Amino acid sequence: xxxxxxxxxxxxxxxxIDAGVVLYTxxxxxxxxxxxxxxxxxxxxxxxxxxRSAPRIGDRCWVHSxxxxxxxxxxxxxxxxxxxxxxxxxEGVARKFFWSDVTALLPRLSDPKVAASEQGxxxxxxxxxxxxVQTDTSGMYENLLTTKNFRRLLNLPMGLAGKEDxxxxxxxxx
Numbered sequence: 001x002x003x004x005x006x007x008x009x010x011x012x013x014x015x016x017i018d019a020g021v022v023l024y025t026x027x028x029x030x031x032x033x034x035x036x037x038x039x040x041x042x043x044x045x046x047x048x049x050x051x052r053s054a055p056r057i058g059d060r061c062w063v064h065s066x067x068x069x070x071x072x073x074x075x076x077x078x079x080x081x082x083x084x085x086x087x088x089x090x091e092g093v094a095r096k097f098f099w100s101d102v103t104a105l106l107p108r109l110s111d112p113k114v115a116a117s118e119q120g121x122x123x124x125x126x127x128x129x130x131x132x133v134q135t136d137t138s139g140m141y142e143n144l145l146t147t148k149n150f151r152r153l154l155n156l157p158m159g160l161a162g163k164e165d166x167x168x169x170x171x172x173x174x
Contacts, residue, residue, distance in 0.1 A: 007032045007075040012042060013122060014049070016087045017149045022102060023087075023094040024122060039063070042080050060086050062144055064132075066125040069116075081125035085146055099152060102126060106157060131158035 008031050015024040029045055031038065043063055061084040068078045097119060105123050108114045115124065133141045133153040142150055
């Protein structure tokens with residue numbers, strides 16, 4: 001009997017917002033045969049990508065799992081957002097889109113094709129960050145973000161697995 005091994009892929013989006021532009025790079029990592037915490041694997045991989053000049057994970061760099069999906073070919077994809085205002089992208093390497101595109105895309109995220117697009121995945125991830133910014137009482141995110149980006153995320157409808165609107169309607173505004 002042949003045993004089918006499910007491939008486990010991690011898609012890591014290194015992101016920063018600079019002057020109203022979302023800059024990012026996507027890194028794909030195959031963790032199929034690795035053991036241990038995916039969070040730790042992502043943190044280690046990020047540190048290796050960024051080198052010694054990297055912001056410390058958890059200090060000036062925020063790491064969060066934002067979702068997963070089944071590719072349909074025995075591949076599970078885990079998605080992570082790694083956000084830091086300190087990321088430095090080489091000229092021509094980072095992809096980009098405008099913050100206005102983020103807000104314009106929000107109403108269209110219910111369309112599965114839009115939600116599965118790279119920009120849709122990033123907007124979903126930014127809504128996760130917005131959730132933490134909007135519900136944090138420790139002040140951690142004010143230290144992580146510039147004042148403008150903190151305000152941008154305060155005003156972005158937050159999202160965790162698409163359930164926050166349902167929770168808000170049942171319990172009232174947060």
